[in-house]
Amino acid sequence: MEIQIDIDDKVPLFTQVMEQIKQAVSSGDLAAGSPLPAIRQLASDLGINNKTVAKAYRLLERDNVIQTKGYRGTFIHPDAIENCTTDLNIWVTTELTKSITAFRHANVTDSEIRIAFADVMNTNETKGN
Amino acid sequence: MEIQIDIDDKVPLFTQVMEQIKQAVSSGDLAAGSPLPAIRQLASDLGINNKTVAKAYRLLERDNVIQTKGYRGTFIHPDAIENCTTDLNIWVTTELTKSITAFRHANVTDSEIRIAFADVMNTNETKGN
DNA sequence: TAATGTACCCATACATCATAGGGTACATTA
DNA sequence: TAATGTACCCTATGATGTATGGGTACATTA
Numbered sequence: 001m002e003i004q005i006d007i008d009d010k011v012p013l014f015t016q017v018m019e020q021i022k023q024a025v026s027s028g029d030l031a032a033g034s035p036l037p038a039i040r041q042l043a044s045d046l047g048i049n050n051k052t053v054a055k056a057y058r059l060l061e062r063d064n065v066i067q068t069k070g071y072r073g074t075f076i077h078p079d080a081i082e083n084c085t086t087d088l089n090i091w092v093t094t095e096l097t098k099s100i101t102a103f104r105h106a107n108v109t110d111s112e113i114r115i116a117f118a119d120v121m122n123t124n125e126t127k128g129n
Numbered sequence: 130m131e132i133q134i135d136i137d138d139k140v141p142l143f144t145q146v147m148e149q150i151k152q153a154v155s156s157g158d159l160a161a162g163s164p165l166p167a168i169r170q171l172a173s174d175l176g177i178n179n180k181t182v183a184k185a186y187r188l189l190e191r192d193n194v195i196q197t198k199g200y201r202g203t204f205i206h207p208d209a210i211e212n213c214t215t216d217l218n219i220w221v222t223t224e225l226t227k228s229i230t231a232f233r234h235a236n237v238t239d240s241e242i243r244i245a246f247a248d249v250m251n252t253n254e255t256k257g258n
Numbered sequence: 259t260a261a262t263g264t265a266c267c268c269a270t271a272c273a274t275c276a277t278a279g280g281g282t283a284c285a286t287t288a
Numbered sequence: 289t290a291a292t293g294t295a296c297c298c299t300a301t302g303a304t305g306t307a308t309g310g311g312t313a314c315a316t317t318a
Contacts, residue, residue, distance in 0.1 A: 013277080038292065040292090049280080062236050070292060088241070097249050099228055103224075112217070114306085202263085
């Protein structure tokens with residue numbers, strides 16, 4: 001398990017970590033059940049912050065690509081192969097595109113769309129992230 | 130027809146202009162067909178920029194609250210009373226709320242939603258505004 | 259000539275947010 | 289005791305978008 005990080009890349013660090021783990025799962029380098037490095041360990045190896053690796057792990061767990069087992073560590077999810085190809089963001093983008101296209105067709109200003117979006121995001125707050 | 134502008138209000142100036150004209154229509158102070166001040170005139174009276182008043186007029190015309198007749202000036206739309214109560218933004222907000230609620234329920238991060246939103250807004254560009 | 263709405267260029271001040279980091283602390287369990 | 293994931297505090301930087309302004313110009317028509 002080796003991860004290469006490019007600090008100068010425009011791609012966010014946590015995204016680079018996510019993509020490389022997913023890619024390792026897809027290529028078979030990481031089989032279901034395989035242990036992953038501890039958060040602090042991987043962050044130290046890559047020379048980046050704990051929180052950055054933790055963020056990548058958190059997102060990967062949400063996507064059911066990895067599993068965290070508390071003090072025992074983190075492992076590849078049993079269904080990782082299927083789940084690391086499905087992209088939640090594609091669905092989000094598709095849905096938003098449908099709505100925004102309709103708004104623009106009704107001559108709603110981009111500014112107005114952005115204002116309304118910001119309103120919705122801020123009034124119904126969510127805690128983390 | 131008098132419009133009061135509060136520079137220190139957080140509400141944008143063009144919004145204040147829009148709201149007061151709509152309110153004057155609703156209260157009957159401005160009847161259908163009544164002429165509105167010229168853009169440069171009103172801007173001068175209020176001590177604000179031409180573009181700010183022009184923006185308010187542009188949006189009001191889109192909402193069919195006013196009508197511009199080229200060199201002849203701007204007038205209250207025949208159906209202004211009905212149209213100044215219907216708010217396009219309510220529809221936009223409702224639609225976005227539905228989508229965003231679904232995203233959050235699927236554990237999509239607010240950051241991810243914002244990124245996807247910005248992508249959609251920027252890839253399919255529109256010209257003005 | 260003068261006034262109308264409209265369009266384009268430029269710029270600035272301000273707010274919001276994503277990313278990333280530094281630090282500390284917690285409960286759990288070998 | 290040591291390591292696990294996790295949660296919270298605070299900070300800084302860069303990107304982006306809004307609102308507003310200044311200026312110039314256009315075709316149209318009284």
